[in-house]
Amino acid sequence: AQSVTQLDSQVPVFEEAPVELRCNYSSSVSVYLFWYVQYPNQGLQLLLKYLSGSTLVKGINGFEAEFNKSQTSFHLRKPSVHISDTAEYFCAVSDQKRGYSTLTFGKGTMLLVSP
Amino acid sequence: SQTIHQWPATLVQPVGSPLSLECTVEGTSNPNLYWYRQAAGRGLQLLFYSVGIGQISSEVPQNLSASRPQDRQFILSSKKLLLSDSGFYLCAWRGPGQENLYEQYFGPGTRLTVT
Numbered sequence: 075a076q077s078v079t080q081l082d083s084q085v086p087v088f089e090e091a092p093v094e095l096r097c098n099y100s101s102s103v104s105v106y107l108f109w110y111v112q113y114p115n116q117g118l119q120l121l122l123k124y125l126s127g128s129t130l131v132k133g134i135n136g137f138e139a140e141f142n143k144s145q146t147s148f149h150l151r152k153p154s155v156h157i158s159d160t161a162e163y164f165c166a167v168s169d170q171k172r173g174y175s176t177l178t179f180g181k182g183t184m185l186l187v188s189p
Numbered sequence: 190s191q192t193i194h195q196w197p198a199t200l201v202q203p204v205g206s207p208l209s210l211e212c213t214v215e216g217t218s219n220p221n222l223y224w225y226r227q228a229a230g231r232g233l234q235l236l237f238y239s240v241g242i243g244q245i246s247s248e249v250p251q252n253l254s255a256s257r258p259q260d261r262q263f264i265l266s267s268k269k270l271l272l273s274d275s276g277f278y279l280c281a282w283r284g285p286g287q288e289n290l291y292e293q294y295f296g297p298g299t300r301l302t303v304t
Binding site: 106108110115116117118119120123164168171174175176177179180181182 | 195221223231232233235238240246248277279281291292293294295296297298300
């Protein structure tokens, strides 16, 4: 089974500053990687995904992530955050459970953007 | 386009009462369906998975059960709720086929408080 580690439970940042949310995964085989965002009392929305090809992946709302196979990392970045980016962010990795495909999620990182 | 619905949005139930949460997907056929529970600070826990009508896989033994009476309907139930069942319940779906092997799409969630 896969595992995902999100190293920071909370990341406070000022508006218009850059931010990086860290994610490391456990697998040594080919994986697919995802970042989701969750606004308060809402479901999860897919931000971006890495399936293959270019290691730099661009997503919605100005976010991007870089897949680093040697470091088993998939960190999420944004060059300039807005107040509206305040939310919880989840990293997820493809997984197999008893023969079916699913996702394994990290515990989430709360991004707190202040003016 | 595909949409996913969950109801109710919020629910307050006493300990020992029954539970029924419903999830429906529109705009796709034969989706894979998932139930997750999200407790504070613990990320997403996969509860049940279904690949078709009447086919349910349980990930975590507990007093919850799931059923899939129709292709695009997924129900989460309990005969007697426990305090520990409180949380945010999310339903998700993914399309069939290799091209959609891991990407999941989430509903808006149900906030359950057991008192």
